[in-house]
Ligand code: DGT
């Protein structure tokens with residue numbers, strides 16, 4: 001915990017006290033302490049760890065000093081937890097938006113029911129905020145700007161979030177009669193895990209008129225740049241969108257160029273140059289003559305290459321593979337026959353077993369693994385041996401009523417600090433599917449972490465290593481371990497590596513999947529769904545798999561229930 005993080009928690013206490021209409025003197029005291037802590041030159045964590053008293057901080061009284069010590073030791077404090085419990089979740093997030101204090105945040109929540117940034121943004125854009133007492137168009141504008149600043153500070157946008165914007169913009173563009181055709185290129189088309197900005201190609205008869213129409217889109221916050229061939233805007237979400245106008249005869253060339261990636265483009269151009277041709281965003285040229293440009297496949301064909309899926313265009317050997325007919329047949333959505341990671345109300349999920357199972361079957365799946373947490377994850381209401389046994393019975397009872405569908409009784413068992421599994425071996429051996437995951441002691445050193453994970457996957461009781469890096473994109477760094485050694489152990493013990501499809505996890509990421517595949521490891525896709533609706537996250541896991549060159553044969557979700565049963569039985573037979 002650095003001083004800024006401690007200060008943020010103190011500030012949160014102050015804000016919550018204000019909502020509680022507590023004594024103004026106490027509120028101010030927390031505000032002051034927060035500022036002092038933020039600016040203090042020495043790490044307070046060090047002070048506490050060395051057993052020294054927090055003294056000499058101007059204006060920080062004894063009770064606040066005690067709370068700081070508690071925060072350093074536990075990451076939070078009793079008082080804060082009590083206060084948080086008194087107010088709706090999400091309110092804390094709203095209070096932090098510049099231009100919005102605690103009271104106004106509470107009012108927005110009470111009057112409009114908003115409890116997160118996205119809902120607040122929508123309320124501002126539909127002018128429901130301006131109508132409230134004490135608010136106006138100016139306040140709305142200010143809140144929107146505050147939201148923008150927060151998003152910008154966060155940097156790149158997760159793919160899943162960008163996808164929502166693409167959906168909205170796409171709907172808008174498709175309704176403009178002036179626009180003949182539009183296509184998203186850039187990192188979004190390559191299905192990268194985060195998106196810096198959106199690149200949209202547009203074919204239109206009258207570009208000036210089309211520009212005007214685009215600028216009427218109500219989510220455009222401001223114009224960044226404008227010219228005859230391009231228009232760059234920032235949306236109110238903070239996302240930048242680069243529109244480029246393209247002629248029909250060059251559309252394929254532009255799509256290719258702006259899809260990138262840059263290293264891929266450079267390698268392609270080199271190949272064209274080897275033929276004394278020129279390749280740019282307008283086409284493939286022999287001297288001044290355009291020899292291909294209208295479509296991507298036509299250009300690839302001229303270059304004597306098979307068409308390369310955008311997900312592979314990262315200059316990781318795809319051009320050589322396309323030249324020699326060695327591109328993989330990438331896994332596709334229709335190859336997926338089930339989901340191998342899902343939670344229910346038994347631990348921290350929102351839906352019960354039957355609801356999850358029905359949702360999986362409605363998606364056309366033939367199997368679903370129910371994998372609730374084990375007891376070490378206390379905040380997630382993890383299961384102990386006895387509860388897990390009863391839970392598994394319940395899963396099997398419900399599964400027995402579903403014909404042609406395998407409802408798998410599984411668990412997401414914690415890998416304890418020393419590498420032991422957080423569950424009796426006998427109970428694990430009775431289950432159909434065991435994911436082992438690290439959820440605690442994530443700061444362990446590389447050697448210790450490597451030994452810990454290898455010990456867990458070598459028990460003969462584990463089918464998959466869950467979200468192997470434990471990272472949260474933009475929020476939490478990955479844990480550190482020797483990937484080669486862990487992959488080798490996984491292969492040896494027939495343990496799959498999970499590609500966790502939660503939008504902020506995408507774990508294992510593509511580059512490591514490539515490495516793992518070379519080590520001979522198989523993969524499983526899991527949405528880690530905490531509600532039935534999240535089963536749709538499979539799409540994001542597939543993006544990772546495709547970017548990692550994986551085929552249906554690399555991923556066990558493509559097996560039929562019978563094949564899967566056989567594979568898992570063989571694995572357990574080794575014990
Ligand atoms: P992003 O936006 O950071 O997520 O990543 P991209 O790949 O969408 O990058 P962006 O938006 O800067 O540019 C879109 C594509 O345009 C990029 O993937 C390749 C192409 N491109 C941009 N600048 C250059 C360049 O200097 N040389 C070449 N060959 N291609 C470029």
Ligand code: CA
Nearest residue numbers: 186187197198
């Ligand atoms: Ca881009």
Ligand code: CA
Nearest residue numbers: 197198199242
């Ligand atoms: Ca761009």
Ligand code: ZN
Nearest residue numbers: 412437466467
């Ligand atoms: Zn987990």
